[in-house]
Amino acid sequence: xxRLADRPLITPADxxxxxxxxxxxxAFNPGAARIGDEIVLLLRVAETVGHADDVVVSPAWDPERGxxxxxxxxxxxxxxxxxxxxxxxxxxxxxxxxxxxxRVARSRDGVSFAVDERPALWPKxxxxxxxxxxxxxxxxxDRFLVTVKAVSAWGVATELFSTRDFVRFERHGVIxxxxxxxxxxxxxxxxxxxxALTRPVPRALxxxxxxFADSGDLSAWGGHRPVFGPRPGAWDAVRVGAGCPPLATDAxxxxxxxxxxxxxxxxAGAALLARDEPWxxxxxxxxxxxxxxxxxxxxxxxxxxVFPTGWVRGAREGELLVYYGAADEVxxxxxxxxxxxxxxxxxxx
Amino acid sequence: xxRLADRPLITPADxxxxxxxxxxxxAFNPGAARIGDEIVLLLRVAETVGHADDVVVSPAWDPERGxxxxxxxxxxxxxxxxxxxxxxxxxxxxxxxxxxxxRVARSRDGVSFAVDERPALWPKxxxxxxxxxxxxxxxxxDRFLVTVKAVSAWGVATELFSTRDFVRFERHGVIxxxxxxxxxxxxxxxxxxxxALTRPVPRALxxxxxxFADSGDLSAWGGHRPVFGPRPGAWDAVRVGAGCPPLATDAxxxxxxxxxxxxxxxxAGAALLARDEPWxxxxxxxxxxxxxxxxxxxxxxxxxxVFPTGWVRGAREGELLVYYGAADEVxxxxxxxxxxxxxxxxxxx
Numbered sequence: 128x129x130r131l132a133d134r135p136l137i138t139p140a141d142x143x144x145x146x147x148x149x150x151x152x153x154a155f156n157p158g159a160a161r162i163g164d165e166i167v168l169l170l171r172v173a174e175t176v177g178h179a180d181d182v183v184v185s186p187a188w189d190p191e192r193g194x195x196x197x198x199x200x201x202x203x204x205x206x207x208x209x210x211x212x213x214x215x216x217x218x219x220x221x222x223x224x225x226x227x228x229x230r231v232a233r234s235r236d237g238v239s240f241a242v243d244e245r246p247a248l249w250p251k252x253x254x255x256x257x258x259x260x261x262x263x264x265x266x267x268x269d270r271f272l273v274t275v276k277a278v279s280a281w282g283v284a285t286e287l288f289s290t291r292d293f294v295r296f297e298r299h300g301v302i303x304x305x306x307x308x309x310x311x312x313x314x315x316x317x318x319x320x321x322x323a324l325t326r327p328v329p330r331a332l333x334x335x336x337x338x339f340a341d342s343g344d345l346s347a348w349g350g351h352r353p354v355f356g357p358r359p360g361a362w363d364a365v366r367v368g369a370g371c372p373p374l375a376t377d378a379x380x381x382x383x384x385x386x387x388x389x390x391x392x393x394x395a396g397a398a399l400l401a402r403d404e405p406w407x408x409x410x411x412x413x414x415x416x417x418x419x420x421x422x423x424x425x426x427x428x429x430x431x432x433v434f435p436t437g438w439v440r441g442a443r444e445g446e447l448l449v450y451y452g453a454a455d456e457v458x459x460x461x462x463x464x465x466x467x468x469x470x471x472x473x474x475x476x
Numbered sequence: 477x478x479r480l481a482d483r484p485l486i487t488p489a490d491x492x493x494x495x496x497x498x499x500x501x502x503a504f505n506p507g508a509a510r511i512g513d514e515i516v517l518l519l520r521v522a523e524t525v526g527h528a529d530d531v532v533v534s535p536a537w538d539p540e541r542g543x544x545x546x547x548x549x550x551x552x553x554x555x556x557x558x559x560x561x562x563x564x565x566x567x568x569x570x571x572x573x574x575x576x577x578x579r580v581a582r583s584r585d586g587v588s589f590a591v592d593e594r595p596a597l598w599p600k601x602x603x604x605x606x607x608x609x610x611x612x613x614x615x616x617x618d619r620f621l622v623t624v625k626a627v628s629a630w631g632v633a634t635e636l637f638s639t640r641d642f643v644r645f646e647r648h649g650v651i652x653x654x655x656x657x658x659x660x661x662x663x664x665x666x667x668x669x670x671x672a673l674t675r676p677v678p679r680a681l682x683x684x685x686x687x688f689a690d691s692g693d694l695s696a697w698g699g700h701r702p703v704f705g706p707r708p709g710a711w712d713a714v715r716v717g718a719g720c721p722p723l724a725t726d727a728x729x730x731x732x733x734x735x736x737x738x739x740x741x742x743x744a745g746a747a748l749l750a751r752d753e754p755w756x757x758x759x760x761x762x763x764x765x766x767x768x769x770x771x772x773x774x775x776x777x778x779x780x781x782v783f784p785t786g787w788v789r790g791a792r793e794g795e796l797l798v799y800y801g802a803a804d805e806v807x808x809x810x811x812x813x814x815x816x817x818x819x820x821x822x823x824x825x
Contacts, residue, residue, distance in 0.1 A: 221681050254702070257681070281702045282682030301700040304652065304687050306678035329655035330679040332570050332606070333631030338653050347691055347698035351650040353603070353630045 128417050128449065128463040131238050135423045135457035136450075142172055142230060142242050145249075146195075149174040149186075152225055153428055154242070155452030157232070158264035159371075159437025160271050160293070166439055167293050168232040168240060168450060169247060169262045169273065170458060173225040173428075183207065183215055185222035187257050188250040198222070212428050213455065226250070227258035229275065231293050237441070237448045237460065248288065248296055254279050255286075261452075263436060265312040265372045267321075272345070274310040274323070277301065285310040285325070287345060302348055303327075303340070309368030309385075315375060317405045321345050324354065324382070324405075326368040335366035337384065339406035354406050355398065357386070362415040363396065364388045370395060370435035371449065373405065378469055380405050383435045383449065386415065393432040394418045395451070397468050410472035417461070419453070427454025435461075477766055477798065477816075480587050480809035484772045485799075487806045491521055491579060491591050494598070495544075498523040498535075501574050502777055503591070504801030506581070507613035508720075508786025509620050509642075515788055516642050517581040517589060517799060518596065518611045518622065519807060522574040522777075532556065532564055534571035536606050537599040547571070561777050562804065575599070576607035578624070580642050586790070586797045586809065597637065597645055603628050604635075610801075612785060614661040614721045616670075621694070623659040623672075626650065634659040634674070636694060651697055652676075652689070658717030658734075664724055666754045670694050673703065673731070673754075675717040684715035686733065688755035703755050704747065706735070711764040712745065713737045719744060719784035720798065722754065727818055729754050732784045732798065735764065742781040743767045744800070746817050759821035766810070768802070776803025784810075 139151040153173035160167045176186050176197045185198045200207045200217055208216040215222050229248040232240040248259055260276040273288040273296070282305025290296045302323070303310060309326035316322070320341040328335045336356035340348045357364050363386020373380035380400040385393050394415035401407040419431045435451040441462060449461040488500040502522035509516045525535050525546045534547045549556045549566055557565040564571050578597040581589040597608055609625040622637040622645070631654025639645045651672075652659060658675035665671070669690040677684045685705035689697045706713050712735020722729035729749040734742050743764035750756040768780045784800040790811060798810040 278681065280682060281685065281705070282676065282678035283680060284700065300698070302698065304656065304674060304676045304689070304700040305682055306655075306676065306680060307653065325653060327631065327653045327655065328679045329631035330677045331632060331655060332627065333629060333654055336630065340653070342696055344696075347693075347696035349649070349651065349696035351633065351653040356630070 128461045128467075130421065131448070131460035131462055133421075135453060135459045136238060137168070137170065137232060137240050137242065137458040139456065141240075142170070143244050144174060145172075145228060145246050149176055150178070153227070153456050154230070155456055155458050156261040156434055156436045157450050157452070157458050158262035158273060159439050159448075159450045160264045160266060161439040162293075164235060166234045166237050166448065168234075168437065168458065169264060169293065170230045170232055170242070171227050171260050171262065171452070172230045172246070173227045173258075175225045183209060183224065185215060185217075185224060186226040187223075188226060188255070190251060190253055190256055195226070223257050223278070225258075227260045227278075229259050229262055237439075247293060248275070251298070252277075254281055254284060254301065256280070261308065261436060263311045263369075263372055265314050267312065267314055272312050274302070274312060276308045282306050283308050283328075299346060302342075302346070306330075309337075309370075311369040311372040313373050313380065313405065317380070318403055320350075322405055323348065324369040324373070325351075335368065337367055337369055352406050354400070355408050355411065361413070362386050362388055362394050370451075371438040373400065374438070374447075374465070375402075376465060376469065379409050381465065381468060383438065383468075385434055391431065392419065393434055395433055395435050397472055399469070399472050412471050416468070416471055417451075421453070421459070423457050423459065424453040427456035429455035477810045477812040479770065480797070480811055482770075484802060484806035484808045485587060486517070486519065486581060486589050486591065490589075491519070492593050493523055494521075494577060494595050498525055499527070502576070502805050503579070504805055504807050505610040505783055505785045506799050506801070506807050507611035507622060508788050508797075508799045509613045509615060510788040511642075513584060515583045515586050515797070517583075517786065517807065518613060518642065519579045519581055519591070520576050520609050520611065520801070521579045521595070522576045522607075524574045532558060532573065534564060534566075534573060535575040536572075537575060537604070539600060539602055539605055544575070572606050572627070574607075576609045576627075578608050578611055586788075596642060597624070600647070601626075603630055603633060603650065605629070610657065610785060612660045612718075612721055614663050616661065616663055621661050623651070623661060625657045631655050632657050632677075648695060651691075651695070655679075658686075658719075660718040660721040662722050662729065662754065666729070667752055669699075671754055672697065673718040673722070674700070684717065686716055686718055701755050703749070704757050704760065710762070711735050711737055711743050714740075719800075720787040722749065723787070723796075723814070724751075725814060725818065728758050730814065730817060732787065732817075734783055740780065741768065742783055744782055744784050746821055748818070748821050761820050765817070765820055766800075770802070770808070772806050772808065773802040776805035778804035
């Protein structure tokens with residue numbers, strides 16, 4: 128995998144805030160789609176409010192009032208526990224330090240992107256009041272299906288949206304209840320049904336693992352079964368989650384996924400799933416194919432993270448352009464061949 | 477609510493182990509159904525193996541070998557952490573100290589139960605290898621639908637079974653992926669669709685709360701939305717979960733649910749859900765209606781727990797017989813009037 132540039136493609140500085148009082152702190156984890164000769168990214172844009180060093184803020188959207196609500200906590204407050212750049216705990220309750228919405232960026236060459244002035248999707252319901260995050264885009268029939276993390280005090284669920292033009296979006300509601308994220312839809316109907324990979328996050332027993340689900344109508348989902356989990360001792364020892372939506376190849380469904388090890392370092396690898404039984408793993412990369420090495424991957428809002436979320440076919444046959452979030456802050460790109468990825472897969476699950 | 481007896485109705489001593497080398501440590505959290513003039517309970521029977529004081533065991537079912545696998549840990553082993561009677565952690569991994577299956581018990585008077593010699597449902601799949609737990613029974617059309625916690629290293633999911641006679645069961649697979657338990661089906665089709673209350677257990681954000689889901693075919697579920705969560709400061713401050721399946725009344729769907737407070741004490745209360753919009757709470761009991769007070773509720777395998785899981789109509793009009801697990805060890809019963817429960821509900825969610 129070769130980085131498309133020696134810098135991130137999109138940084139927070141490239142994104143106009145959604146209102147003058149807000150500050151963009153992240154433009155990352157993008158869904159990707161090709162429409163004609165244009166590449167469209169749907170960015171997760173994380174914003175916060177204010178600049179004061181002596182307070183920590185947690186912005187949220189109040190769907191009833193249609194207004195941003197910003198809770199401020201003094202850094203001296205004994206009830207405040209700052210956990211990392213992303214999270215705080217106040218009187219025992221976790222809150223986010225930023226609110227994410229989704230924003231469109233467009234490019235002809237896949238490297239230079241023009242970012243829209245205004246949000247494409249903004250939180251609207253009570254289940255979205257802490258933000259919309261990490262969109263994954265799957266072209267299916269005559270439209271694009273977009274799975275999005277909906278975050279609120281109720282937890283992290285995944286919702287489905289659809290669009291034809293990335294201007295008008297239709298909301299289809301929650302497809303898997305909390306805690307479930309990194310949900311990607313298949314660009315086809317393996318075994319005759321709509322299909323998805325989900326990533327339940329159990330609390331008491333079990334690791335965050337990749338599961339399969341299918342649907343006859345995209346609204347109701349069943350057929351839940353595990354596909355693959357973390358591998359003790361490996362680069363994906365602690366948790367795994369789908370990255371880019373599965374890609375149809377002659378060998379099976381090719382998946383780029385992220386894995387996390389005991390040091391909370393996010394890397395990426397590939398898996399190959401059986402064409403007609405996509406819950407069956409044919410092969411899985413023994414070594415990570417992408418690790419946080421560039422400066423913007425090692426350091427940032429939350430350093431040590433590469434997080435692929437979208438890919439489109441490149442200009443050359445068999446070439447893919449991969450888009451990923453780095454350090455929970457910026458968007459970067461890679462170029463890789465489908466054949467290269469298949470060759471990097473070793474047998475066994 | 478009046479206890480049916482001054483003792484539990486079924487204890488581990490009443491249940492023959494599933495094999496001579498096993499020891500029954502729990503007979504609790506039963507689903508309940510009425511078939512003609514017989515009351516059928518489907519008990520969760522928890523078993524362990526061995527008696528030695530210097531070892532801790534974790535039994536599991538190996539579905540491929542069709543055999544019980546018992547891992548033994550010396551109490552001196554520095555890698556072993558005993559958490560409570562139910563759980564141990566070995567080298568960082570949680571395991572259960574017992575394996576549960578489901579067993580039928582039958583009664584004419586609702587108080588004296590004859591327990592079957594053999595299990596009714598035994599773990600079969602990889603998702604059930606750590607046990608089948610806490611069945612809830614809903615009569616619908618000409619059969620009984622049974623939701624069951626399927627526990628394994630993949631997490632705690634909920635599976636659906638159906639039966640007409642509690643002898644032959646049909647397996648319908650996972651209906652909600654991990655971590656989701658305390659799933660109860662509605663005995664009807666509110667808004668024209670099959671409906672359920674689920675209880676997602678999110679890890680990072682959000683509390684264990686009661687959610688709604690619906691289905692056209694009982695296999696694929698959608699329409700997920702929150703119904704009610706814990707109430708800070710109240711008897712149900714930390715988590716809530718459906719107890720007995722909803723009961724149709726003129727006022728709406730009557731639900732008996734459990735709530736847990738900061739001291740990990742399990743109590744029970746009632747909620748009333750709108751008839752045609754069962755995700756809408758009409759009323760909820762401000763005070764607990766049942767608390768661990770009897771000796772077998774205060775002390776046991778895991779003390780301080782009352783956990784209602786089934787109810788059937790009693791002999792008198794408007795009377796309910798409620799069955800509940802106590803202290804994660806025994807099954808006990810209550811008698812209560814529907815009118816009494818409705819009267820105990822105060823307005824507000």
